[in-house]
Amino acid sequence: MNPLPNEAYQAVQERLSKLSPSVPFEQIWDRHRQAKRPRRSRTAIRFAVPALALSLVVVLLAWGSLSPAVGAAFNRIPFIEMLIKKGGYNNGLGEIERLHLSEPVEKVVTDRNIQLTVVEAFYDGVQIAVSYRVDYLKEDAITEQDVGVYYHMGIQGAEPTMMATHENTITGDRTFVGTILISLTGAEMPDRPVLQLDINRIGKTSGNWNVAVPLSAKRSAPNTKTFHPGIEASVGDHRFRVEKVTITPVTTLVVVRSDDNELAYRLEDDLETRLYDAGGGGAISGEKELHFDPPAEINARPRYLTLLVTGNRSGGGENHTENRTAAYNGQIPLELAGNGGGSVVIRDVAFLADRTEVEYDASDAANQRPMLYLVDATGKTYSPIGNPVRTATDRFSFRLTYPKVESEGLQFTMTLDVPDEAPLEPKRVKIPLSW
Numbered sequence: 001m002n003p004l005p006n007e008a009y010q011a012v013q014e015r016l017s018k019l020s021p022s023v024p025f026e027q028i029w030d031r032h033r034q035a036k037r038p039r040r041s042r043t044a045i046r047f048a049v050p051a052l053a054l055s056l057v058v059v060l061l062a063w064g065s066l067s068p069a070v071g072a073a074f075n076r077i078p079f080i081e082m083l084i085k086k087g088g089y090n091n092g093l094g095e096i097e098r099l100h101l102s103e104p105v106e107k108v109v110t111d112r113n114i115q116l117t118v119v120e121a122f123y124d125g126v127q128i129a130v131s132y133r134v135d136y137l138k139e140d141a142i143t144e145q146d147v148g149v150y151y152h153m154g155i156q157g158a159e160p161t162m163m164a165t166h167e168n169t170i171t172g173d174r175t176f177v178g179t180i181l182i183s184l185t186g187a188e189m190p191d192r193p194v195l196q197l198d199i200n201r202i203g204k205t206s207g208n209w210n211v212a213v214p215l216s217a218k219r220s221a222p223n224t225k226t227f228h229p230g231i232e233a234s235v236g237d238h239r240f241r242v243e244k245v246t247i248t249p250v251t252t253l254v255v256v257r258s259d260d261n262e263l264a265y266r267l268e269d270d271l272e273t274r275l276y277d278a279g280g281g282g283a284i285s286g287e288k289e290l291h292f293d294p295p296a297e298i299n300a301r302p303r304y305l306t307l308l309v310t311g312n313r314s315g316g317g318e319n320h321t322e323n324r325t326a327a328y329n330g331q332i333p334l335e336l337a338g339n340g341g342g343s344v345v346i347r348d349v350a351f352l353a354d355r356t357e358v359e360y361d362a363s364d365a366a367n368q369r370p371m372l373y374l375v376d377a378t379g380k381t382y383s384p385i386g387n388p389v390r391t392a393t394d395r396f397s398f399r400l401t402y403p404k405v406e407s408e409g410l411q412f413t414m415t416l417d418v419p420d421e422a423p424l425e426p427k428r429v430k431i432p433l434s435w
Helices: 006-019 054-063 069-075 079-087 091-098
Strands: 103-111 114-123 127-136 149-155 161-172 175-185 194-202 211-214 225-227 231-235 238-247 252-258 264-269 282-284 287-292 304-310 319-327 334-337 343-351 355-362 371-375 396-403 411-419 427-432
Touching: 079 091, 079 114, 079 127, 079 161, 079 175, 103 211, 114 194, 114 211, 127 194, 149 161, 149 175, 161 282, 231 304, 231 427, 238 304, 238 427, 252 264, 252 304, 264 287, 319 334, 334 411, 355 371
Parallel strands: none
Antiparallel strands: 103 114, 114 127, 127 175, 149 194, 161 175, 194 211, 225 238, 231 238, 238 252, 252 287, 264 304, 282 287, 304 427, 319 411, 334 343, 343 355, 355 396, 371 411
């Protein structure tokens, strides 16, 4: 429950979101996407709170005397939003903060004059997101070398395969925050799982910050549904069976049993909206767990999903790339030629205080995810943050979000990945969903 009146809460959250920087990243397109590998972030970005930010002062004056929680709300760090902006993770993660799905933890461990606070944890049975704050109690000012959390992890009483990645951001002279994102595969989880984080180093300092983090899915459970289709099909000589589909507010899990772990899978809803690979997952003993984005908010309960399955093709043709460009001079729509004789029509561009949003229509499903970049007047290229979000059910309309870009001299560049020979048609497996 929000501790503030709704207007105050929204105003504070909006101001907090504008404090986190937009960091461009190269979007990894489908043919290059793999499960995310563990990596360690060394990026240090310092928040600068605008002096006398009028809108925030108004909020504090208006509601400060009504609730002591105003200060807590102001100090709350938008952990997941920062993770998405810095790492380019799947769109479903944004639901964690939008729907307040994390549970407060507030576990504190201090060693070597460094204090680790586990602030909150999200869990839905498929993924874990643990957000933390690190305070150096005696350092004058930390540097990038002081940022980073090194750990071993496990689930008490279970042995799932766990794949983790995380991002960190410096937020003060002696403080940084971060989120560890963990994908789970290959084991039944306890009813009340506990994540054990054994942390033996923070930054360049060795020590002991071991912590047990209780996990709860009670906030995500009301909007989580599991189906057991039991549908069998084949691609060439290889048979497979769709064992289970679990849809949470953050992830769509598809479990497939097959005699060929090299089969490739894609997923779309009943409107042909692509649900993109969310990373993680894995294969154990002939069973493959696939992680995708959740269904779009505009079609949150599709009548069915379609699994598109392809096998390996030896000696297959190569692809080549072609670029399409269009200069933005304030006039829209702008049309760019797409794949297979289709098109992408840019119908609106919003230049906001902290981001740029592009609305577009695709002529068909094949062109719904264009490799669309923004190029500013200096020649700097901006990639989208996250995947396209569908905005209409009767046509292929989508929204892409980019870092803040100036409108003057702006150019759109769309890269087409063109196959040199017709690709094999995938096997389409319809999975009915009984909600």
